[in-house]
Amino acid sequence: MPLPRFTRIAPEQREHILAVARGAFAADGATSASYNKIIAAAGISKTTAYQYFDGRDDLLKTVLDDLAARLALVLGSWTPATGAAQFWTELTAASQRLITHLADHPQDRVLAAHVPLESTTADQWLRALVTDGTRLGVIRTDIDPELLHAATASVLAAADQWILARWAATADRSPDTTAVLRLLAGLWATPTDKLPHTKGQ
Structure with missing residues (x-):
């Protein structure tokens, strides 16, 4: 500092x-x-x-x-959703705000890859997101909350790198985030199939 x-x-x-x-x-x-x-x-x-x-x-x-502080202002505070549909709508809107800002601020776009997701402002936003998703039943409850938070942070960090890399390669100002949302949905969903037995069980 x-x-x-x-x-x-x-x-x-x-x-x-x-x-x-x-x-x-x-x-x-x-x-x-x-x-x-x-x-x-x-x-x-x-x-x-x-x-x-x-x-x-x-x-x-x-x-x-x-x-990180300026990007947090772009994202805004996470507002608790009234249902699953609004949760996904708000998440999509927040992602689009961030993408629009990075499109309009190329220096921020270059340096965004170096901002750790575990920074205080990003971590607070992510915890509010996960807490709200859990409350709504969008996010599974069979995994330890800290592990789920860490896994979500890792997916978002990987998604950021993926989007920025594709952006640099194609100069596409409107990258499709659908794949990222599907990846999160898969991570957060409670599996319907039983886990395979491991040795000793």
């Missing part, structure tokens, strides 16, 4: 530094963008930069945390 002095500078200056860094990380790569070049482009000295951040990795984390 940034050092306290960074949080005390003017909001416009903070946004300027983050915007410059975001552009550099998106253009040159999250793991290869030059810290010195970012500092120079932002118009701050190296001495001042080290009063704001511990170094390049700290600046990158600050940029990704800012992106």
Whole structure:
């Protein structure tokens, strides 16, 4: 996280530094963008930069945390649904809002792959989603909630990577998320067949 002095500078200056860094990380790569070049482009000295951040990795984390917070605003709070149909409608709408934002913000689209799904804002949204789905009977209750939450997070993380990869390859601004929703439905459904017996049972 940034050092306290960074949080005390003017909001416009903070946004300027983050915007410059975001552009550099998106253009040159999250793991290869030059810290010195970012500092120079932002118009701050190296001495001042080290009063704001511990170094390049700290600046990158600050940029990704800012992106995670902005994506959380795009998603909005999960509103408890009145039934299964509304649950799926709300999930589809949230996915589409996120896709639209990424379509309109190419730098965010490039860096989104580096935002961990377990970030606080994403984790809170996901837990609210899973809790609501469980309440409605959309999501199975025969699996430990923490395991189910982790599995859902993993599926969504894989889906994000898949969508972003297809996006980069085809420049399709409206990728079809139907496959992702089917995958989630399969994960969340209670199986009707009995599990096969394992050795010792």
